[in-house]
Amino acid sequence: MLFFTLLRHRRLIVFLTLGIVALAVLTAQVRTPERRRIGWAGAAVELAVAPAAAVLSRLSGSVAGAWSLLTEIGTLRTENARLRAEVGRLREENARLRPAAQENARLRALLGFKEQQPYQTAAGRVIGRDPSDWFSTVLVDRGTFGGVRRNDPVVTSDGLVGHVIEAGPTWSRVLLLPDPRSAVGVLVVRSREAGVVEGLGQPLLRVKYLARDADVQPGDEVVTSGLGQIYPPSLVVGSVVQVARAAGDMFEEATVRPSADLTHLEEVLVIIRGGESVAR
Amino acid sequence: MTRVVAYGLLATASLALEVTWLAVFRPWGAVIDPLLVLVVSAGLLRGPEVGAAAGAAAGWMQDVATGVPLGLGMLGNLCAGFGAGLGEGRIYLEDAWLPGIAAFALTVVRNAVWIGAGHLVGLVDAPVAEALRVTLLSACYNGCIAIPMFQWLRRLDGRLERLSDRPR
Incomplete structure (x- = not known):
């Protein structure tokens, strides 16, 4: 009897069971990313998605370059043939070299920063982003083959x-x-006031728990x-x-x-802190 | 089994697209979600149980691949897949527009559950007007891509079924 009742309401039972599982998974780690465990199945998903994302990420530069070249050729069609060829050639060269120059400048800055750091670091390239509007991960x-571990800081x-x-x-995943x-313990450099920086799901951050009479002014630099x-x-x-x-x-x-x-991240440095006793 | 592998590969390709190109190409700030269209199509073609299971699995994969709290996308896509499944046998699948309308409506449902659950656990504090704008735009995009995508998936599903029915 019970079997037939269950069979009759099978679709509802499947829905409710999966709903309860989803809610349990959500509430177990929602406020504490440290407790987020994707398991072997999640690792398999990432293992499948990451190489595809890396390929698409690299392809996107070429596609954008080809697209901009096509649109530029459209606007040049009315011009003299020789000038058009010359301009096309120069623009193509420029389009090809500009990202390289920008990347060069970024990597130089990153290298300079890396040499200043007392920590061991690993450079990485951003290959995927979270498309949702209210969370931010890349x-x-x-x-781990490059020495990166859970809870390593990224700069x-x-x-x-x-x-x-x-x-x-x-x-x-960062x-x-x-x-x-996200929550980070911080200090205001000028006055040494302590607080906690929290994310809001928006470009700006909020420093909470500053003392009521804290000496903080617009323009003050905030450090960890x-x-x-x-x-x-x-x-x-x-x-x-x-x-x-x-x-x-x-x-x-x-x-x-x-x-x-943070909206245009392309290269980052992961600070590798192997010796420290942080839960990983 | 062949169907599960094929849909798994499609889901992986959709996810790779979502975390790369579609994360950057966001017309008027809203996201195009081919994975949700895949879930809606599975529901429309295979009924509520398969729709719910496909939604939960795809949502969980999306949570893993995009880094949002685990369970949020799972819950949203579960509701969308189940909702689509309830339309099985009721929606005239030969009509080119109905899958688009279903994708539009179920994107609204999915986003409402996603934002609502995120709000309940204190993580998503979206202004109502902005949430509504982004949801309706996403629903329009998904509705548009669902029209060709559903017909293509329907043909693929038919071929996979014939393949699995073939005597060994």
Whole structure:
């Protein structure tokens, strides 16, 4: 009897069971990315997606170049044939060299920054991004084979980017500062006031838990405090753009603009901190 | 088994596309989601159980590959796949527009569940107007790509079925 009842409501039972599983998975790790475990099946998915993403990511540069060349040729059609060929050739050359020059400048800056660092680092290229509007992670083409491990901090020459939340053999996923799951202990350089920078799912960050009478002003530089075990001290996080002091609040809050351009990340440095006792 | 492998490969290709080109190419700030169209198509063609299972599996893969909290996409796509499955036998599949309309409606459902669940756990604090704008735009894009994609997937599904029915 029970069997037939179950059979009759099979579709609802499948839906509810899967719904409960999804809710259980969600609530188990939603506020703590450190507890995010994708398991062997998730690693297999990443293993399949990462190489395809790497190929598509590299192809996108060529496609964009070819597309811009096509549109430029369309506008030049009315011009003199010799001039058109000359302009086409120069533009093609320019289009080919400009990304190389920009990449060169970025890599030089990154190399200079890397040489200044007392830590061992591994350079990686961003091969995938989270397309959703309210979370911020990127996929980097450097993993455990390159020495990268969970909770390793990630930087660019401009400043802190985030930290690794998953590491596979040839890839790692980086939780960026604007992600709502991100929280970093920080200091205001000028006044040494301490707080916690949290992501809001938007380009700007929020510093919470500043003392009520904290001396913080727009333009102040904010760096990591070194508390919390993941981030080493004195990595540049950003600069204060606004300070909020509401009457009756126990703490002061500030809005910070990240120093690193997190919307156009292409190359990053992962700080490898093998000897430290952080849960990984 | 052949069908599962084929759909798995399609889901992987869609995901790779979503985390690379489609993460950058976002007309007016909204995302095109071919994986959701795949889930809706599976539901429309195979019914609510398969739709729900395909939705949950694809959503979980999407959570893994995009780095959002695990379970969020799983829940959203599960509802979309199940909803699409309820239309099996009710939607006239020969009509070119109906799968597009179904994809539009189920994108709205998927995003509502996704944003609602994210809000409930305190992670997504989206302004209502912005959430509505992004959702409706995504629904339009998905509706548009669903029209050719569904017909193509339907033909593929038919071929896979014939392949699995062939006597060994």
